[in-house]
Amino acid sequence: MTTAKSTATRSPRRIAWSQRLGRWDIKLSPYLYVSPFFILFAIVGLFPLLYTGYVSLHQWHLIGGQGDFVGFEHFAFLLSQRAFWVALGNTMSIFLISTIPQLVFALIIAAVLDTNLRGATFWRMGVLLPYVVMPVAVTLIFSNMFADQYGLVNTLLGQIGLGPIGFHSDALSSHVAIATMVNFRWTGYNALILLAGMQAINRDYYEAATIDGAGRIRQFFSITIPQLRPTLIFVIIMSTIGGLQIFDEPRLYDQYGQGGANSQWMTLTIYLYNLGWGQLNFGRAAAVAWLLFLIIVLIGLGNYLITRRISSNEAAR
Amino acid sequence: MNRRRGLGNRPGFLAYGFLSAILLGSAFPLYWTVLIGSGDAYTINDPNMSWIPGGNFIDNALTVINNQSVHFWRALGNSILVSTVVSASVVFFSTLAGYSFAKLRFRGKRALLVFVIATMAVPVHLGVVPLFIVMSRLGWAGSIGAVIVPGLVSAFGVFWMTQYLSQALPDELVEAGRIDGASMFQTFWYIGLPAARPAAAMLALFIFIATWTNFFWPFIVLDRQNPTLPVALQLLQGSFFVDYSVVLAGVMLATIPLLVLFAFVGRHLVAGIMQGAVKG
Numbered sequence: 170m171t172t173a174k175s176t177a178t179r180s181p182r183r184i185a186w187s188q189r190l191g192r193w194d195i196k197l198s199p200y201l202y203v204s205p206f207f208i209l210f211a212i213v214g215l216f217p218l219l220y221t222g223y224v225s226l227h228q229w230h231l232i233g234g235q236g237d238f239v240g241f242e243h244f245a246f247l248l249s250q251r252a253f254w255v256a257l258g259n260t261m262s263i264f265l266i267s268t269i270p271q272l273v274f275a276l277i278i279a280a281v282l283d284t285n286l287r288g289a290t291f292w293r294m295g296v297l298l299p300y301v302v303m304p305v306a307v308t309l310i311f312s313n314m315f316a317d318q319y320g321l322v323n324t325l326l327g328q329i330g331l332g333p334i335g336f337h338s339d340a341l342s343s344h345v346a347i348a349t350m351v352n353f354r355w356t357g358y359n360a361l362i363l364l365a366g367m368q369a370i371n372r373d374y375y376e377a378a379t380i381d382g383a384g385r386i387r388q389f390f391s392i393t394i395p396q397l398r399p400t401l402i403f404v405i406i407m408s409t410i411g412g413l414q415i416f417d418e419p420r421l422y423d424q425y426g427q428g429g430a431n432s433q434w435m436t437l438t439i440y441l442y443n444l445g446w447g448q449l450n451f452g453r454a455a456a457v458a459w460l461l462f463l464i465i466v467l468i469g470l471g472n473y474l475i476t477r478r479i480s481s482n483e484a485a486r
Numbered sequence: 487m488n489r490r491r492g493l494g495n496r497p498g499f500l501a502y503g504f505l506s507a508i509l510l511g512s513a514f515p516l517y518w519t520v521l522i523g524s525g526d527a528y529t530i531n532d533p534n535m536s537w538i539p540g541g542n543f544i545d546n547a548l549t550v551i552n553n554q555s556v557h558f559w560r561a562l563g564n565s566i567l568v569s570t571v572v573s574a575s576v577v578f579f580s581t582l583a584g585y586s587f588a589k590l591r592f593r594g595k596r597a598l599l600v601f602v603i604a605t606m607a608v609p610v611h612l613g614v615v616p617l618f619i620v621m622s623r624l625g626w627a628g629s630i631g632a633v634i635v636p637g638l639v640s641a642f643g644v645f646w647m648t649q650y651l652s653q654a655l656p657d658e659l660v661e662a663g664r665i666d667g668a669s670m671f672q673t674f675w676y677i678g679l680p681a682a683r684p685a686a687a688m689l690a691l692f693i694f695i696a697t698w699t700n701f702f703w704p705f706i707v708l709d710r711q712n713p714t715l716p717v718a719l720q721l722l723q724g725s726f727f728v729d730y731s732v733v734l735a736g737v738m739l740a741t742i743p744l745l746v747l748f749a750f751v752g753r754h755l756v757a758g759i760m761q762g763a764v765k766g
Contacts, residue, residue: 191669198670202586203598205579206639210605213636217613217620224615281504284497294752295509297759301744302516303699305716306737309723310515313522313730319531321518357512358759365760410609417701417716424723438702441614446706451615458612465609 218462224455231449243456253457255432256440257464259344263419263436264412267348271356272404278356279363280389293364296357304417307350312422315346337423340433347434350418355411359404366400367393398476405472413465414438437461516741523734530730546735550722557711558739561718564630565698568714572637573693577686579639584647585678589660590670599648605641614706621707628709637697643689646762650685651678688758691751698744715740 225243228236247253278296286292299307314321315336323333336346374392383391394401416438420426427443428435435443437457445454522530524543529535551558586592587599617636618627626632655678663673701716708717719740722733748755 194670196592199586199590199592199595202590202674203583203644206583206602206641206644207598209579209639210641213617213638214605214608214613214641217616218608220616220619221613224619278505278508281497281501284501286497286501286505290753290756292505292509293756294748295505295512297752297756298509298512298748299515300755301695301699301748302741303701303716303719303744305699305701305719306519306741307515309719309733309737310519313530313734314515314518353512353515357508361756361759362762368760406607410607414609414611414702420705421720421723424728442706445615445618451619455615458615462609462612469607 221455221458221462224451225453225459227452229451229455231445231451236452239452243453244460247453247456247460252432252435252440256428256435256437259340259419259428259432259434260413260415260436260438262341262344263347263351263415263434264409266344267351268405268408268412270348271352271359271408272401274352274356275359275363275404278360279367280393282360282364283367293361296360298357299354300358302354304350304354305421307354308418308421311346311350311353315349337429338433340429340431343422343429343434347415347418347422351412351415355408359408362404363397363400366397370396402473402476405476406469409469409472410465413461413468416442437464516745519734519737519741522730523738525731527729527731542731543735543738546732547739549729549732550736550739553722555710556718556721556736557713558718560711561713561715564713565715568630568633568637568704569694569697571634572697573690575638576640576643576693577690580643580647580689581651581679581682581686582674583644584649584651585655585674585682587644587648588650588652589655589657589678602641602644602648606645611702614703617703618706627707628712630708630712630714632707633704633714636703637693640693643693646689647682647685651682654685655681688754688761691755692758695744695747695755 224235226240227238230236282289282292282296315323317323317333317335317337320336322336327333334342336342370393374396375388378388378392415436419428419434419436419439420442422434423429426439428439438461441454441457441461444450444457520539520543521535521537523546524539524541525535526540526542529540550556583602587595587602621627621632626635659677659681660673663677664670668676699716700714701720704714704717705720708714710717710721713721719736722728722736
């Protein structure tokens with residue numbers, strides 16, 4: 170970049186030249202500064218996403234490469250496969266079992282943190298601790314604790330006289346175990362986001378409510394939740410985007426990585442991976458990616474509408 | 487934003503009890519890891535297992551490090567390299583773009599910023615199939631560059647720096663720089679960049695952690711001979727007989743660096759998450 174310095178000793182022509190440079194500098198620099206992001210994002214983000222659509226309409230083999238155009242054949246095939254629906258069901262089940270309790274717990278934790286605690290930073294750091302443990306490590310730890318035989322959880326259950334649970338054989342139990350891993354890592358993180366939202370609420374509302382005789386619980390449901398709406402929407406949408414793409418935890422839940430002997434915990438992303446890098450069928454894998462994308466968008470929109478509805482009802486009470 | 491409720495509202499025993507339980511839940515799996523990772527192959531099946539760590543951690547850790555198929559040092563080096571390069575790049579490009587969005591005037595700014603925000607909600611992970619095709623064609627599949635390049639920019643980072651700079655950097659300061667005859671880039675370098683430092687440091691932290699813990703894409707594109715830590719770690723479970731004392735010793739090796747980091751910068755992570763939430 171050249172400087173736009175003009176001194177009296179320079180000839181008039183040079184001044185004009187440097188002024189013109191300066192004007193271009195002002196005009197072009199803003200675009201220049203944002204361009205690395207847009208160019209790189211177009212290459213590694215946008216292009217692959219759109220190209221996924223193209224690949225999904227063709228025969229495409231990992232080694233052979235592009236084949237014939239087949240239209241929506243891959244989509245029709247997938248929708249006729251039991252495995253696809255099983256994967257969709259598992260994904261939704263794990264998503265719901267992880268997101269709903271996580272949100273409830275995060276709200277409670279945030280509400281407790283939003284008081285005059287001694288050592289506030291210590292408690293906040295404490296709930297965030299699991300966030301720095303990588304999902305692969307979390308999974309290795311928990312799949313060990315949830316082992317069907319000799320696992321810590323089943324041993325403890327046995328000591329209070331409850332039968333061992335087939336955390337790896339039963340579908341729903343495996344979903345609970347996997348959801349526990351997700352909740353372990355993200356509950357505290359989301360609690361801090363909700364806490365920030367709570368602290369931004371005008372405290373006068375609470376004083377007014379206290380004067381009107383509203384109790385703590387009533388205040389929580391009638392003031393905190395409605396006022397927290399934007400933050401809640403943000404947290405729910407982020408959990409949706411992340412939760413529906415879940416891969417690390419189900420992939421490493423056992424040593425084979427196929428989502429269980431009877432696909433008990435095979436999620437859509439595992440299915441995508443198996444089609445693409447197991448069967449080497451990129452066309453079908455790309456079709457799964459697009460379907461998953463559509464599902465995420467639909468559920469994200471649905472969440473948004475429901476959350477809006479609930480909170481505005483609360484506000485109207 | 488940190489207005490507190492009146493002093494009459496000091497939380498009682500119940501609140502501390504509840505938080506202690508949560509803390510215990512957060513820390514227990516890690517303690518369990520230490521217990522098993524410092525025992526031997528039979529600790530886990532021992533009904534009378536001790537709740538005090540054993541003395542085998544070094545042995546188990548050496549088994550991980552010396553395992554030919556794990557390539558531990560290579561994985562550690564790769565993880566450090568990828569996380570450092572990606573966070574440096576994201577911070578630089580995000581600060582540059584954020585400065586432009588927050589402080590400069592240009593046509594189409596609003597539309598471009600809306601685009602950035604919209605892309606934050608796009609699950610870019612779903613583009614793995616074409617990304618893999620492209621990397622294979624370029625001959626990059628298996629190389630560490632294939633993990634670095636897709637991480638070089640982040641929409642979240644641009645949004646984050648834009649938010650920060652639009653309130654932390656006064657317009658007058660930028661204008662003063664211009665009036666003093668500095669070029670656009672000099673103004674950015676000497677005025678914008680120093681002002682951005684606190685937010686840039688936090689962004690670097692978050693991107694570092696996200697990259698360090700990332701599994702899906704590195705797992706797909708990297709060779710087993712050239713892994714990052716999460717990719718190497720999952721190999722420990724791959725053998726027919728799984729010795730959990732070795733697996734969890736490996737987990738400790740991969741987790742300790744971030745726990746140490748957390749001890750030093752945890753409070754900044756907390757502050758970063760809370761700041762991002764209010765603005766987002």
